Amino acid sequence: IKLPSLLGDPLPGGLREGGGGEAAAAARLRARQGHPKGARGPRRRRPAAGMASSKPLSRFWEWGKNIVCVGRNYAEHAKEMGSVPPREPIFFLKPSSAYVREGSPILRPYYCNNLHHEVELGVVIGKRAQAVAQEAAMEHVAGYALCLDMTARDTQEECKKKGLPWTLAKGFSSSCPVSDFVPKEKIPDPHKLKIWLKVNGKLRQEGETSSMIFSIPYLISYISEILTLEEGDLILTGSPKGVGCMCKSKSRITASERISILGVFYNKKMFVCFLD
Known part of the structure; x- marks a missing residue:
């Protein structure tokens, strides 16, 4: 089972054991930080539980x-x-x-x-x-x-x-x-x-x-x-x-x-x- 494919977000270089997995994770992090075309942007922050909203x-x-x-x-x-x-x-x-x-x-x-x-x-x-x-x-x-x-x-x-x-x-x-x-x-x-x-x-x-x-x-x-x-x-x-x-x-x-x-x-x- 290709787990990343199921999630709809394949990792660069595929998913490997050992060093390959770490390299893939690092590549993914760099891609996210650069926000290339097609990459997800930063997630919106949600108010923490107990925090007041902007509604009066x-x-x-x-x-x-x-x-x-x-x-x-x-x-x-x-x-x-x-x-x-x-x-x-x-x-x-x-x-x-x-x-x-x-x-x-x-x-x-x-x-x-x-x-x-x-x-x-x-x-x-x-x-x-x-x-x-x-x-x-x-x-x-x-x-x-x-x-x-x-x-x-x-x-x-x-x-x-x-x-x-x-x-x-x-x-x-x-x-x-x-x-x-x-x-x-x-x-x-x-x-x-x-x-x-x-x-x-x-x-x-x-x-x-x-x-x-x-x-x-x-x-x-x-x-x-x-x-x-x-x-x-x-x-x-x-x-x-x-x-x-x-x-x-x-x-x-x-x-x-x-x-x-x-x-x-x-x-x-x-x-x-x-x-x-």
């Missing part, structure tokens, strides 16, 4: 691959859904086509008659994470966003009864509205946030991230043991109690987060979306 994380929704959603991460929400708080994280995926930005409509799926809102803190991954220890997990966080996990609740109930995945209920287009990106430097402790959601000016949801069952480092460590988190990926960390139906066709959704920085509080408006 401030617009993660335009190029991020995965949306990982954690379910029942607030005990009160688990109870209102008739479930027992989990012992280990429960998560599912949304496609990147689920992203929707401020001012854009949330599209109700044609098969849904009971569309629910769930406000959540989103964690934006800043560098590749695979089997990461909890102690190092926050090194992989680039920042945060306030998000909605829009859910076709009636469809979800049917999926549960039939033992089917939740893709129809959770993964439809525009099911993941997101706010602007907030760099992690502006949020010293993401476990000390208050998040809430109003519909037509009426408070629907309110909770504190300190009530999460599983912390952000634990979630990153747990998820990265199962699937590799890439730069630009988003983790939705769960919803507090108060989820409810968006039953009117022109309901207005607003959500805010209250952030404590060195004892100074300020409100960051998230977005306004209209149900279409």
Whole structure:
């Protein structure tokens, strides 16, 4: 078997044992360095694992691959859904086509008659994470966003009864509205946030991230043991109690987060979306 021929790149002088092989290797090296006609040029360098790319994380929704959603991460929400708080994280995926930005409509799926809102803190991954220890997990966080996990609740109930995945209920287009990106430097402790959601000016949801069952480092460590988190990926960390139906066709959704920085509080408006 002529190995170099199989590789499509014959060595100068053929392949011989002893000195002939060394001479052939040297000739090949000289040919590569000179780049004669037909020879391969230098290979392009790929970013090493963990290195940041040139894509702006401030617009993660335009190029991020995965949306990982954690379910029942607030005990009160688990109870209102008739479930027992989990012992280990429960998560599912949304496609990147689920992203929707401020001012854009949330599209109700044609098969849904009971569309629910769930406000959540989103964690934006800043560098590749695979089997990461909890102690190092926050090194992989680039920042945060306030998000909605829009859910076709009636469809979800049917999926549960039939033992089917939740893709129809959770993964439809525009099911993941997101706010602007907030760099992690502006949020010293993401476990000390208050998040809430109003519909037509009426408070629907309110909770504190300190009530999460599983912390952000634990979630990153747990998820990265199962699937590799890439730069630009988003983790939705769960919803507090108060989820409810968006039953009117022109309901207005607003959500805010209250952030404590060195004892100074300020409100960051998230977005306004209209149900279409």
